[in-house]
Amino acid sequence: MYGLPDNYNDNLITLLVRDPYCLYAYWEISDTMKASFYSKFGQELWDSSAAMLKITNVTKNSSFYIRVNDFCSDWYINVQDTNCIYVAEFGKKISDKGFISLIKSNYAIVQDYISNNDLEAIFLDYKELRKSSECFDPGNYIDKCNKGIQCTNCLYCENSDELFALSIRDLNPDIKSFKSISKGLSKYLGNSSHDIMRKNNR
Amino acid sequence: MAHGYVAFVLHAHLPFVRHPEHENFLEERWLFEAISETYIPLISSFESLLNEHIDFRMTMSITPTLLTMLSDPLLQEKYITYLEKMIELTEREIVRTQNQAEFKRLAFMYNQKYREDAHLFINRFKYNIVNAFKRLQEKKVLEIIACAATHGYLPLIDVTPNAVKAQIELGISTYEKYFGCKPKGLWLPECGYMPSVEKVLKDYGIEYFISEAHGVLLANPKPVFGTYCPIVTPNGIVVFSRDTESSRQVWSAAEGYPGDYDYREFYRDIGYELDLDYLKNYICPDGQRTFTGIKYYRITGKTAEKQPYNPELAKNKANLHALDFIIKRCRQIEQVSAKIDRPPIIVCPYDAELFGHWWYEGPYWIYSLFKKINIDQTTLRLTTLSEYMNDNPIMQVASPCPSSWGYKGYNEMWLNSKNDWIYRHLHKAAEQMVELADQNQHAEGIKRDALNQAARELLLAQSSDWAFILKTNTAVQYAEKRIKDHIGRFLRLYHDIKEGSIDENWLREVQNQDNIFPELDYSIYASKKSM
Numbered sequence: 001m002y003g004l005p006d007n008y009n010d011n012l013i014t015l016l017v018r019d020p021y022c023l024y025a026y027w028e029i030s031d032t033m034k035a036s037f038y039s040k041f042g043q044e045l046w047d048s049s050a051a052m053l054k055i056t057n058v059t060k061n062s063s064f065y066i067r068v069n070d071f072c073s074d075w076y077i078n079v080q081d082t083n084c085i086y087v088a089e090f091g092k093k094i095s096d097k098g099f100i101s102l103i104k105s106n107y108a109i110v111q112d113y114i115s116n117n118d119l120e121a122i123f124l125d126y127k128e129l130r131k132s133s134e135c136f137d138p139g140n141y142i143d144k145c146n147k148g149i150q151c152t153n154c155l156y157c158e159n160s161d162e163l164f165a166l167s168i169r170d171l172n173p174d175i176k177s178f179k180s181i182s183k184g185l186s187k188y189l190g191n192s193s194h195d196i197m198r199k200n201n202r
Numbered sequence: 203m204a205h206g207y208v209a210f211v212l213h214a215h216l217p218f219v220r221h222p223e224h225e226n227f228l229e230e231r232w233l234f235e236a237i238s239e240t241y242i243p244l245i246s247s248f249e250s251l252l253n254e255h256i257d258f259r260m261t262m263s264i265t266p267t268l269l270t271m272l273s274d275p276l277l278q279e280k281y282i283t284y285l286e287k288m289i290e291l292t293e294r295e296i297v298r299t300q301n302q303a304e305f306k307r308l309a310f311m312y313n314q315k316y317r318e319d320a321h322l323f324i325n326r327f328k329y330n331i332v333n334a335f336k337r338l339q340e341k342k343v344l345e346i347i348a349c350a351a352t353h354g355y356l357p358l359i360d361v362t363p364n365a366v367k368a369q370i371e372l373g374i375s376t377y378e379k380y381f382g383c384k385p386k387g388l389w390l391p392e393c394g395y396m397p398s399v400e401k402v403l404k405d406y407g408i409e410y411f412i413s414e415a416h417g418v419l420l421a422n423p424k425p426v427f428g429t430y431c432p433i434v435t436p437n438g439i440v441v442f443s444r445d446t447e448s449s450r451q452v453w454s455a456a457e458g459y460p461g462d463y464d465y466r467e468f469y470r471d472i473g474y475e476l477d478l479d480y481l482k483n484y485i486c487p488d489g490q491r492t493f494t495g496i497k498y499y500r501i502t503g504k505t506a507e508k509q510p511y512n513p514e515l516a517k518n519k520a521n522l523h524a525l526d527f528i529i530k531r532c533r534q535i536e537q538v539s540a541k542i543d544r545p546p547i548i549v550c551p552y553d554a555e556l557f558g559h560w561w562y563e564g565p566y567w568i569y570s571l572f573k574k575i576n577i578d579q580t581t582l583r584l585t586t587l588s589e590y591m592n593d594n595p596i597m598q599v600a601s602p603c604p605s606s607w608g609y610k611g612y613n614e615m616w617l618n619s620k621n622d623w624i625y626r627h628l629h630k631a632a633e634q635m636v637e638l639a640d641q642n643q644h645a646e647g648i649k650r651d652a653l654n655q656a657a658r659e660l661l662l663a664q665s666s667d668w669a670f671i672l673k674t675n676t677a678v679q680y681a682e683k684r685i686k687d688h689i690g691r692f693l694r695l696y697h698d699i700k701e702g703s704i705d706e707n708w709l710r711e712v713q714n715q716d717n718i719f720p721e722l723d724y725s726i727y728a729s730k731k732s733m
Contacts, residue, residue, distance in 0.1 A: 002686050002687050002689070002690020002691065002693075002694075003686070003690065004627055004686055004689055004690065005693075007626075008626075008630050010630075014361055014625070014626070014629060016358060016361070016613070016617060016625065017357070017604070017612070017613060018612065018613050018614050018617045018618075019610060019611075019612035019613060019614055020612065022614075024617055024622060026622070026625065026626050028626075074622060106361060109397075109604075111397075111603055111604050112420065112603065120423075121423060121425075121426045121598050122598065122599045123596050123597060123598050123599070124434065124596065124597065124599055125595045125596055126409075126434040126438060126440050126591065126595055126596075126597050127595055129434055129436070129437075129438035129599070130404075130409070130438035131438075132438065
C-alpha cells in the first residue's frame with residue numbers, strides 16, 4: 001500500500017461547504033512561511049500567540065474567530081447565516097485586536113432557501129434560453145465581492161432579485177417574443193432592471 | 203389522454219474494480235452479483251414487456267466505470283467463472299437440501315437462474331450486456347443518459363474547476379463511444395449540484411439533470427409547480443426534481459415495499475450460515491465469508507425466526523405493490539393536475555442495484571408495474587425525461603439550490619470525520635494534474651503515457667464511492683487502500699514526469715492494473731484548452 005504524505009509543505013487553506021450551516025476548512029503552513037514569521041516577528045511570538053481561524057461573512061461584512069492550535073490542520077465551522085459568501089483565514093492572534101493573517105482561503109457560498117420570493121415567476125421556452133451563447137456564471141459575481149464592498153448585483157446579497165432579473169435580460173437581449181402563461185410577463189420586455197425592481201415593490 | 207406522467211429513472215453505477223493480479227478478488231463480486239441480480243433481470247423484464255407489445259418508457263444512467271467493466275474481457279471471463287461456480291454450488295445445494303422440500307425447490311430455482319444467466323450472457327448478449335441496453339435505447343423505450351467519468355462527487359472537487367470539467371468531458375465522451383450518439387441528460391453523481399456545474403454542462407451540450415427535491419423546492423425564485431414540473435436555469439439547463447412520495451415508497455426501510463414480510467430476506471445468506479469448508483471454493487479461497495446470493499428465507503416480520511421464502515407469495519405481493527404504486531401516483535396526478543395548467547411529471551429516480559440485488563423482487567415489480575400502467579388505467583403514462591421536455595418546453599426560470607440526495611441532503615455524507623482526510627490529497631493531485639497538463643502540451647511517447655496514467659489515477663481516486671464506504675463503515679480497508687494506491691501512484695508519476703525519470707516497467711504495470719479509459723487524453727485538464 002502506498003503511503004500518503006502528512007502534508008505538501010504548501011501555504012494554503014481550503015474552505016468547503018458541508019451544508020448550509022457548516023463549513024469545513026483544512027490548511028497547511030510551510031516551513032518557509034514559519035521561518036519567515038520567525039524572522040519578522042520572532043519565534044517567541046509564534047509560540048506564545050494563539051492559532052486562530054478568522055471566518056468572514058463577505059456578504060454581511062462581519063467576522064468571527066475560532067481558536068484552534070498549531071497541531072491541528074482542519075476544522076468544522078458552524079455558521080449562522082445562509083445565502084452568504086464566506087472566506088477563512090488562518091493566522092496568529094497576538095492580542096485582542098491584533099491578528100496576523102497568514103493564509104486566506106477560496107470563497108465558499110452557503111446557500112439554503114432564498115428568503116425573498118416576491119419575484120414573479122417567469123416562464124420561457126427552454127430551447128430559446130439555450131440559444132444564448134453567454135453563460136451566467138456565479139463565479140463572476142463572487143469575484144466582485146473580492147473587493148470587500150457591499151455590492152448590489154451579487155446573487156448572494158440581499159438584492160439578489162435584481163441580479164436574477166438582469167441575468168434573464170442580459171443573456172437574451174434578442175428574444176423578441178416569449179411564450180408564457182405568466183400573468184403580466186409582457187410588461188417586463190424591454191424594461192430596465194430598475195423597472196423590474198419597481199414592479200416588485202423593492 | 204393521460205393527465206400526467208411518471209418518469210422512472212434508474213442510475214446504474216459501480217466503482218471501477220478490476221484486479222488482474224488476483225484470480226479471485228472479493229470486491230469484484232460486486233460486479234458479478236449486479237449482473238446476475240440486477241442488470242440481467244432488468245433487461246429480461248424490459249424484453250418481456252416488448253415481447254408482449256407493452257409500450258413503456260424509462261430513463262437510465264449507466265456510469266462510465268460500469269460501462270468499462272461490463273465491456274472488459276478479463277471481467278467478462280471472470281463473470282463466466284463466477285457463474286460456473288454458482289451453478290456448481292447450487293447443484294450441491296440441491297443435494298444438501300434434498301430432504302427439505304421448501305429449500306430444495308429454492309436451490310433448484312437458483313440453479314436454473316444461474317444457468318439461464320450463462321445462456322443469456324454467452325449466447326444472447328455475446329458477453330456484453332451494454333449492447334442489450336443499447337438495443338433498448340434504439341427501440342426508444344429506454345433513454346440512456348451520461349454521468350461523470352468516475353462518479354466523482356463534484357461539489358467537493360470543484361476547488362479545481364478543471365477537475366470537474368474533466369469528469370464531465372470524459373463522462374460524455376465515454377458515453378458517445380459506447381452508444382454512438384450524444385447524451386441529452388447527465389446524472390450528477392449523488393445528485394450533487396452546485397451552481398458552477400451549469401456552465402460545464404452547457405459547454406458540453408447537456409440539456410438536463412435531476413435534482414433532489416429540496417434543490418428545486420428551495421430554488422430562486424420559488425417554483426410555482428413545486429416538484430411536479432421541471433424548472434429551467436437562467437443558463438438554459440432543465441432541472442427535474444425527484445418526487446419525495448414515490449421515493450419513500452421504494453427506498454424507506456420502515457415503510458417501503460422492499461421491507462414487506464413476503465419478500466426475500468437479504469441478510470439470511472448461506473455465505474454466513476453454512477460450513478466454511480463447504481463454501482470456501484465458491485466465495486473466497488482465503489476463507490473470508492461473504493454473501494453468495496443464495497438465500498432461503500423471507501423477511502417474515504420483526505423476528506429472528508424467519509420462514510422459508512415462497513416465490514409465489516412474493517410475486518403476488520409484487521403485483522399488489524405495483525397496483526398500489528399506480529393508485530398512489532394516479533391520486534397525486536389527479537390532485538395536482540386539477541390545480542396547474544400543464545401535465546405534471548412525477549420523477550422517480552432510484553439506484554438500479556436496488557432492484558434485484560437489495561430488493562430481490564424489484565425487477566419483477568417493475569415488469570408488473572409497467573404492464574399495469576399500460577393496460578389497467580389511463581390517468582398516467584410513462585415518459586422519458588427528454589420526451590417530456592420536448593412536449594412541454596415552457597418552463598419556469600429558476601436557479602436550484604445546492605443539494606444532494608445523500609444523508610441530510612447536502613455534502614455531509616462525503617465530508618465528515620470518517621472521510622474528510624481525503625480532500626487535501628484529492629485537491630492537491632487535481633492541482634498538480636492541471637500543472638502537468640499545462641506544462642506538457644503535445645507530449646509524446648512514454649511521457650504521454652505517463653501523463654495519461656496520472657490522469658487515470660486521479661480520476662479513480664475521485665470516485666465518490668470511497669468516501670461513501672468510509673462513512674458507512676463497510677469495506678473500509680479496501681476503500682482506504684484504493685485512495686492511497688491511486689494518490690500514491692499519481693504522486694510518483696507526478697514526480698517522475700517532473701524529474702524526467704519515468705520508470706517504464708513500473709508504468710506498464712500500473713497501466714495494466716488501472717486500465718480504464720484507454721483513449722483518455724490528459725489534455726482535458728489543461729487550463730488553456732479551448733472548447
